[in-house]
Amino acid sequence: MKSIEKSVAELSALVGGQVVGDGDRKVRRVASLNTASEGDIAYVEDEKLFPAATASQASCLITPERASVDVPCRIEVKNPKLGFALIAEVLHPPKARPAITHPSAIIAETAKLAADVFIGAFVCVGENSIVGSHTQIRAGAKIGDGVKVGNDCVIHPNVFLEDGVSVGNRVILHAGVVIGADGFGYVRGDMGYHKFPQIGTVVIEDDVELGANTTIDRGALGRTRIGKGTKLDNMVHVGHNCDIGERVVIAAQTGISGSVTIEDDCVIGGQVGFGDHIRVQSGAVIGSKAGVLPGKIVRPGVWWGIPIQPLDEYKRLNAHLGRVPQMREELRLLQERVRLLEDQLLAGDE
């Protein structure tokens, strides 16, 4: 793990913080409170952890403003976890790789590679494809024909980009990602299934990160899009013609059928399933393992369950359902009391 030494004062300036204590201290690594030692910087947010923070061996802590954490050196910021992430970006930049093309790589003559790209062993880059400045294409990645990859990307080993797909700048594609495979569309004929044409494309915008073994299918006739700044975890499936907006977060193993739109700034849990032609409106949050029926419009708010309901309703209904055993008993007692009443009335009539 490469690391870089910075003074606390420099780092504090970087995150708009306030040094409390010795700003000349040097730090080289981020670490957690418990494991930090000399040269490390850690962060604390939760007051309950302030005693642990005070006991930390870190050279510097990032803390909330006016936090009662008595250590020789700390940086006060509004959002310590964000400050920690920003400082980690400086101390632990992505691994640099030299501007070389491995001699084993097969680069089409018509491909255009920026001068400072890194191309690993056993990489293929197809006809008329373009790779931007400072991008790394690691060992075994396969880039089809007519693909565009922007600047400062990291394409990890064994990724596959099918013909014609487009990838923006600062995109990270983890190992085993497949972009632009055919979508899943068939029409049933007398003899079986015929492929509905899958001749569209995929557009991955800037600052997207896709987890290992995630798959993004090409559009059937149009395009599939992953918007700027959106982050997908491992093994997420995005079907043909989906339109995923900007700054969307989708956790692992979620599956999205064709023609689903997820607007900007949504947060989607893991193992969620989406039927086709759903629209998730900006700002909606969908809990893990939820199921969304085809065609549904999901309004902003927090959603849960199979099929999804507003979280409050889900909780209320579940609380009611948990009382059903007791209701059965109450119902049985009431039946008994009514029978007694009926007997009494009958006896009174006699």
Added chain:
Amino acid sequence: MKSIEKSVAELSALVGGQVVGDGDRKVRRVASLNTASEGDIAYVEDEKLFPAATASQASCLITPERASVDVPCRIEVKNPKLGFALIAEVLHPPKARPAITHPSAIIAETAKLAADVFIGAFVCVGENSIVGSHTQIRAGAKIGDGVKVGNDCVIHPNVFLEDGVSVGNRVILHAGVVIGADGFGYVRGDMGYHKFPQIGTVVIEDDVELGANTTIDRGALGRTRIGKGTKLDNMVHVGHNCDIGERVVIAAQTGISGSVTIEDDCVIGGQVGFGDHIRVQSGAVIGSKAGVLPGKIVRPGVWWGIPIQPLDEYKRLNAHLGRVPQMREELRLLQERVRLLEDQLLAGDE
């Protein structure tokens, strides 16, 4: 995207249609109603879209018979979407690749490759494996020993076929597919788990398509089979000794435990989970996210839920469950009324 020019009359003949208007028009591409322009052919099925169809810029439309869509050129067929798929097969054939073996590929001396195969860069083909006529094995795919791949297949990049598996004709395996890895079977001993033998094989029949990163495990002692014309979406898991019939469709991320039989013409949604030793009878439809308990026999019909129930029962029960809050209120009111009656009777007795 390669395309081929055809006259409307030629295409109509191909799909057994009836030209209404100018059959000499030329089309080169399929497109959607909204985005179609000169040279494109689109289709419309739903009457609600007939106004949009009338306004479409497509050179030709495929419509239902006697459809009131007033355009200069259209083809009437019984099933417009099927006609569209068939025409797309002609206008947009799979990408042709030349009959060459990339010099970087490692082909065992005992392997038998048809003369016109395409073998991409960094491909391996093992001892005694056979690759049929006109098949494409793209960059980075790895074919083990004793593997048989039929004619006219497309094996996309980074696919892995383990020793001994058999693949039919016209099979499409998308990137990252793994066929023939060991099934998941262990026996617990005193010291931990011992592998149950996983020495069977996998048979993929003709016209199968498997989505990106899908995995088909080898049989433990027998074989795992994917029947003719069956289509699996991305990241489907098929366990050891499964027998998947013909013309079965399985959507993304469904997982099938060992020794499951799915008979012909079933339709399985996404993210469905199957326990082991299930039999799904021909024609059954199982909704997305369903769960099927081990050993179950699933009869024809539409099934839903965890564990699965007939869709009608599932809906009816869920409607009842949604009334539980109201039932609790009704029960409370009834308890009050009974208490009143009891009080009255008690008073009357005095």
Added chain:
Amino acid sequence: MKSIEKSVAELSALVGGQVVGDGDRKVRRVASLNTASEGDIAYVEDEKLFPAATASQASCLITPERASVDVPCRIEVKNPKLGFALIAEVLHPPKARPAITHPSAIIAETAKLAADVFIGAFVCVGENSIVGSHTQIRAGAKIGDGVKVGNDCVIHPNVFLEDGVSVGNRVILHAGVVIGADGFGYVRGDMGYHKFPQIGTVVIEDDVELGANTTIDRGALGRTRIGKGTKLDNMVHVGHNCDIGERVVIAAQTGISGSVTIEDDCVIGGQVGFGDHIRVQSGAVIGSKAGVLPGKIVRPGVWWGIPIQPLDEYKRLNAHLGRVPQMREELRLLQERVRLLEDQLLAGDE
């Protein structure tokens, strides 16, 4: 499939069994009862299968002690399935591969490979990485820098091990496995998401087996661990900083969020979802498709459902819920009876 010939007496000794019949018979293969023929050994446990066992064409059967299975040759053991697995280990050892490095492989000069390793075509091994004795690294696998792989491992094709990860002895990694990709952690800032540092590592202990396309993310700051003897099926996702204990079994497509601890000897079904910071205590069993809420402590026992409940409670509640339609009807009848009583009392008052 390689096989080795052994006498029944030798195999019986190996599993601590008792030969009943002709111990000199030779067997070369394991097989199932139905398909076994001359030279095969099969096993039977369930008394219902004893007639089928008696009719089996196997040269030898493995049976429970004092089983009434009348065949010319059998081995009695306490646990026939375990005996079968142990015998299969002898008759069908993992495929041997020669101690060669394929000339196409790219091995860093600082890497240290044991003399008897097998390195397939198009493999990369990075700087300062170590590969132990008798380990096989198959075609297309990519090993980063500073990686340690132990002895007697099989790394199947297209596996990727990121920089710094550590793999024990006798580990099997099936095709498409990705170990050490960045975990999924971000901090939201004004402009979008910033990566929480993902600079930890992964430790895979001895005797682990990971199914095809499974992904194990590196720790954010610490490490992710898969304990000794643990077995994961295909497409399992293990998030950053998880600690999976020894002899844990996890079926396909289960997803585990960050910082989850699963203690020794747990059994987890397929498609289970874990929120973050869960602790599953040693010996717990979680049924397929279950969902576990973040932060939960799962005690020993059998758990089921979304969210998980003890299996008994789950079954009891579900039985109650299945009676809700009948409860609604009973409630309606009771309301009618109470109305009648009210009418009678009212009439009596007049």
